[in-house]
Amino acid sequence: MATRSGALPERPVPFPARLPEVVWRAGVDLNPLDVRDQDDVRWLESLxxxxxxxxxxxxxxxVRIARAEPPELVRGDLNATVRQLVARSPEGATPVVFHSAVLSYLPPAAVEDFAAxxxxxxxxxxxxxxxxxxxAVARQLPDHSVTSGRAAFALALDGRAVALTGPHGQSLDWLGA
Ligand SMILES: C[S@@+](CC[C@H](N)C(=O)[O-])C[C@H]1O[C@@H](n2cnc3c(N)ncnc32)[C@H](O)[C@@H]1O
Structure with a gap:
């Protein structure tokens, strides 16, 4: 992923030395799209x-990667399903829950439930x-990153802000350790 220079001081992104071994994948959405379905792929491409x-x-x-190793798709609300899904991850594996551009569709109380x-x-x-x-993540960001008007998402690990990102994954400004 490329980093972007801008108002923030340049900090090296601590890229991992190796990729983690992924042993199981599942995704939840109110309306999951399936990369094995040509109509679903055409819809995504049209966006x-x-x-x-x-x-x-x-x-x-x-799409090629997901077709080779399709994740398990769950149709439902994230608050209603995430606990059971995490419980199903294989023994000995470290569950990682990732989401991008999803929580803004939930009412604040549902976001709080999910964070809890x-x-x-x-x-x-x-x-x-x-x-x-x-x-709670926004409060950790440098002031100018929220007020500059630049379209940026906050990337957080376990609730700790680590970077500002381009909403479509096009940039990564690391915030430091
Ligand atoms: C803007 S899209 C983001 C999709 C993907 N994460 C990405 O970054 O490309 C938002 C997605 O959130 C899903 N969504 C909205 N509310 C949800 C909920 N309560 N539970 C599960 N998924 C939800 C929508 O169906 C939609 O697919």
Missing amino acids: VWPEQTHRLERLRGA TMRTLPGHWISNEAPATLP
């Missing part, structure tokens, strides 16, 4: 703006959301 061919290529690459659940579950919680959706 990419016409001139953004790099995003189309990235989407098609992701995540604080009690084993493993790790990685959130990539508009800062306003998770106030």
Whole structure:
């Protein structure tokens, strides 16, 4: 992933030396799309703006990967399902719950419920959301990153803000340890 220079001081992104071994994947959505379904893929492709061919290529690459190793798809509300899903992760594995651009669709009380659940579950919680959706994360951000008007998400690990990101994964400004 590329980093972007800007108002924030440049900090090296601590890229891991190796990728984690992923032993099980599951995803939940109110309306999950299946990469094995051609209509679902065409719908996703139609959401990419016409001139953004790099995003189309990235989407098609992701579709190829997901087709080779399809995750288990669960239809439902994240608050109603996340606890049971995490409990199903294989013994000895570290569950990691990741979400991006999802919590802003929930009422604040449901976001609070979800954050409270995540604080009690084993493993790790990685959130990539508009800062306003998770106030506890927003409070840790440098002031100018929220007020500059730049479209940026906050990436947090276990509720600790670690980076500002481009909403479509196009940039990563590391905030430090
Ligand atoms: C903007 S899309 C983000 C999709 C994906 N995470 C990404 O970054 O490309 C928001 C998604 O959240 C899902 N969603 C909204 N409310 C939800 C809920 N309560 N439980 C599960 N999924 C929900 C929607 O169905 C939609 O697919």
